[in-house]
Amino acid sequence: MEFTELLNKRTCVRSYRNEPVTDEQMREILEAGIRAPNACNYQSWHFYAVRDKDIINSFNPEIARIPWISDIPLLIVICVDETAAGALVGKFGERGRLFAYQDTAGAANHILLKAADLGLGGCWIGPMNAEKCSERLNIAENHTPVAILTIGTPAIEMPVRDRKPLDDVITVIGKTVTSISPETEKKAKPFKLAHASVPGAVFEDLNLTDSKFRNINMQGAGFEDINMSHTGYEGLTLSEARFGRIDMSGAEFNGSDLKLAEFRNASFENVKITDCNLDGMTIDGINVKEAIEKVK
Numbered sequence: 173m174e175f176t177e178l179l180n181k182r183t184c185v186r187s188y189r190n191e192p193v194t195d196e197q198m199r200e201i202l203e204a205g206i207r208a209p210n211a212c213n214y215q216s217w218h219f220y221a222v223r224d225k226d227i228i229n230s231f232n233p234e235i236a237r238i239p240w241i242s243d244i245p246l247l248i249v250i251c252v253d254e255t256a257a258g259a260l261v262g263k264f265g266e267r268g269r270l271f272a273y274q275d276t277a278g279a280a281n282h283i284l285l286k287a288a289d290l291g292l293g294g295c296w297i298g299p300m301n302a303e304k305c306s307e308r309l310n311i312a313e314n315h316t317p318v319a320i321l322t323i324g325t326p327a328i329e330m331p332v333r334d335r336k337p338l339d340d341v342i343t344v345i346g347k348t349v350t351s352i353s354p355e356t357e358k359k360a361k362p363f364k365l366a367h368a369s370v371p372g373a374v375f376e377d378l379n380l381t382d383s384k385f386r387n388i389n390m391q392g393a394g395f396e397d398i399n400m401s402h403t404g405y406e407g408l409t410l411s412e413a414r415f416g417r418i419d420m421s422g423a424e425f426n427g428s429d430l431k432l433a434e435f436r437n438a439s440f441e442n443v444k445i446t447d448c449n450l451d452g453m454t455i456d457g458i459n460v461k462e463a464i465e466k467v468k
């Protein structure tokens with residue numbers, strides 16, 4: 173499932189079909205569990221996967237209140253590994269113990285997400301009698317049960333539970349960064365292509381407004397249907413280039429070679445041409461150099 177869809181779809185499932193969770197599914201969800209972030213990578217967790225129906229059924233209500241217990245094909249008891257927790261305490265003092273509990277919470281979350289990803293469902297049970305749980309499952313002394321997860325195939329599709337509005341639960345400290353519009357982004361970081369050799373390149377559907385072209389050899393290039401208004405051209409070789417349906421209004425040509433360049437259906441309003449070679453350049457079949465001579 174796509175990740176955001178998974179996040180939005182996962183919900184606690186408290187009613188399961190009478191179907192087993194396969195070995196492969198069980199391993200997959202536990203694999204997801206151990207991928208969780210954890211303090212110092214000490215992985216201070218241990219998981220007891222319970223599939224014995226009688227043992228599972230004996231959990232309610234003595235160990236935890238799980239009214240839907242008789243349907244559960246898999247129950248995962250998440251424990252703190254006290255050896256790893258002790259190492260965390262040795263390193264960070266008493267708060268190291270809190271890190272071990274945080275590790276197990278992360279693992280539980282990964283497990284529930286992976287279960288949902290596989291089309292299974294799960295529910296997290298917090299309140300429990302850890303001592304009785306240890307006795308019932310013969311849990312090792314250095315493992316402390318902290319949470320139970322019930323896992324199975326959902327019997328019905330559960331509606332997703334609402335959350336408080338995000339703004340009610342967040343406090344932003346520091347500047348708020350508003351999303352950058354493509355327009356702003358373009359201005360902040362203009363696209364730049366420099367020192368490139370791209371013979372035969374094709375540029376299509378372009379908006380080149382306000383672009384600058386410097387020292388570029390575009391001999392024989394073809395330009396069509398391009399917004400090139402207010403562009404600037406300097407030291408360009410555009411000889412024999414062909415321009416069709418181009419908006420060049422406001423463009424500036426400086427020291428460029430426009431010899432035999434051919435413009436058709438182009439808009440040339442307020443174009444400035446300085447020190448350019450205009451030999452044989454035509455606009456809609458009109459020889460530009462001759463036209464200028466006539467005006468003079």
Ligand SMILES: Cc1cc2nc3c(=O)[nH]c(=O)nc-3n(C[C@H](O)[C@H](O)[C@H](O)COP(=O)(O)O)c2cc1C
Nearest residue numbers: 182183184185186237295296297298299332333334
């Ligand atoms: C620490 C913890 C303890 C929980 N304990 C129980 C529980 O004892 N019984 C239960 O039915 N659900 C329990 N839940 C599940 C929550 O009720 C559930 O996650 C919450 O209502 C939000 O619903 P959702 O997970 O479907 O979005 C627990 C969840 C957490 C994280």
